[in-house]
Amino acid sequence: MTNNDSQAKVGSSWRKAGVLACGLSLAVSAFSGFSLFAQGALLAQEMEAKPGMSDKPGMSDKPGMLKPGAKAAEMKGDMEAMDGPAMKASGPKAAGGGDDLPARVKPATNKPGVRTAAADPVVQFINESLRQGWKDNDVEPSPMADDAEWIRRVYLDIVGRIPSAEEVQDFVADKSKTKRSELIEALLEDPGYVRNFTTIWTNLCIGQRTPRRVSRTGMQKFFREGFAKNRPWNEMVFDLVSAEGHFEKNGATNFILAQMQDNDDGVQLTAKTTRLFMGMQVQCTQCHNHPFNEWKQDQFWQFNSFFRQVRKMDHQKLDPRTGRQVDDYSEVLFRDFSGPVFFEKRSGLMQVAYPIYLGAEVDASEGVDRRTELAKLMTSGEKPLVATAYVNRMWGHFFGYGFTRPVDDMGPHNPSSNPALLDRLSDEFVKSGYDSRQLIRWIANAEAYSLTSRGIKKNERDNPAAGETPLFSHIYVKPMRAEQLYDSLIVATNAHKTGRAGWEQSEEQRQEWLQQFVQAFGTDDNEESSGFDGTIPQALMMMNGPLTRDAVALKPGSHLAEVLAGKGNERQKLNILYLSVLSRMPTAAEWARFQKYASSSGGNLIPVYQDMFWALLNSNEFIFIH
Secondary structure (H helix, E strand, O other): OOHHHHHHHHHHHHHHHHHHOOOOOOHHHHOOOOOHHHHHHHHHHHHHHOOOOOOOOOOOOOOOOOOOOOOHHHHHHHHHHOOOOOOOOOHHHHHOOOOOOOOOOOOOOOOOOOOHHHHOHHHHHHHHHHHHHHHHOOOOOOOEOOHHHHHHHHHHHHOOOOOOHHHHHHHHHOOOOOHHHHHHHHHHHOHHHHHHHHHHHHHHHHOOOOOOOOOHHHHHHHHHHHHHOOOOHHHHHHHHHHOOEEOOOOOOHHHHHHOOOOOOOOHHHHHHHHHHHHOOOOHHHHOOOOOOOOOOHHHHHHHHHHHOOEEEEEEEEEEOOOOEEEEEEEEEEEOOOOOOEEEEOOOOOEEEEOOEEOOEEOOOOOOOOHHHHHHHHHOOOOOOHHHHHHHHHHHHHHHOOOOOOOOOOOEOOEOOOOHHHHHHHHHHHHHOOOOHHHHHHHHHOOHHHHEOOOOOHHHOOOOHHHOOOOOOOOOOOEEOEHHHHHHHHHHHHOOOOOOOOOHHHHHHHHHHHHHHHHHHHOOOOOOOOOEOOOOHHHHHHHHHOHHHHHHHOOOOOOHHHHHHHOOOOHHHHHHHHHHHHHOOOOOHHHHHHHHHHHHOOOOOOHHHHHHHHHHHHOOHHHHEEO
């Protein structure tokens, strides 16, 4: 069969993909408008029903924890039982050293912090605090995730992509008792960590769609350098709040510029700063006292008065080709402003507000740089709000939910689900020198992060998606962000060569591809949807978008083409496809379904493998982090 013939067959055979659902929920169910709760529950049921993903003989039925690596020998046995040793992925995908995929992550075995899980008192406190919460609420933790489930999760959370098939195989085969901590350390040293958190914070600060007169390149450069050097978080916040200058020479200014799209006297900038860096939602108090918490209208305008000295200037240049003035650059400048801010109460009375930060008054006279004074107040002290807000947000990043809901609305009106743990982590974060990597070590090495996402009867009511307080007795299922999905598709399919020439060139190529995702994943306002939530445009993009088409079209260099052209029997090739997409081996039931579908192909297995690959890429299990 020619390549063109196989591609032509794909269009008609994709409609049959439901026949080989292989125990997965395919695009039809994933995109049917389910809520995240329904999708997560469906995924949990699917995984629980899989012999390869649920408890096997030898796994304790008790909720006690298994030792890391306990299932490595078992999974390796599964691989070898499937018609011989599992195939190693071939070509640059396996080596990970080519120009089309991230370099393979090598575990760090002799670095400080590697044995954090066993020895660090902060990790021990996290474990004890959560265990006490389980006991107090009469719930039991789910079993520990096997290596395949855990490695996929930690790769997505730290470096923003799934592991390659070979990375999974190497990790499962590793016999080290400390291999999970070693891998966490290696991921924190990997360039993917910097890229992932640069993307996260760039989107938080300026949005997925770059506002006019804002430099995404400059914003990325600021965060990239900060996370690469592991700059203290309070220093980075200080720079963001007090930034002045050219929007690319000082990339921190782009946070300010992104909030100055309207001439609103710094209202949006006030709301965004307090919400993002302090975990305070004061935007409702712009017009009146908050009906449900302690925030008052005058407090909003006290914060706002710190931002009345900021102004932006847009510069243009002459385009020699057209002879017209075009946008050149923007900058943030100091504006003379002294005295109070005037605001109107609902009664119609005019009031005044001076720059006051949580009771600390700042000189309102001429010549005082209020934003610099605000940045000092926000980032100093024994446990400033920027520390607690960052810890809460980082915990939410790894577990799907923070200690408060929403994660950026903290205060007496919205108490933490585990105040002692949040306080201790915040204290330790400050003592560490606002070390982001150390905070991640504590969270990712915690016992709760190693639990499976499959609930048990004794913790089924621990379901924050249904409005319950999160107890973290199992991992909560969450959708990938658009960038995670893109990067994971690249790793799973080798559908596009991203290049490794440099940050700027690589990012430009990536952004060109991401435009289709951002367009579908974003919303019209600044509070964008950053995850896969099953909309029709997202469904069509996953089913028929360029990445998916290229993945199954058997183009030279694609992963599917390499697997089908390589050595190995049908079972071994199926193993590699499952490892590449889902980071696990197919179950016996899935293999049986594949054989049944293949038997109806008339001996031509190429479209069968294409359908199989398409089905895996459109499954809930691929799209969600579990």
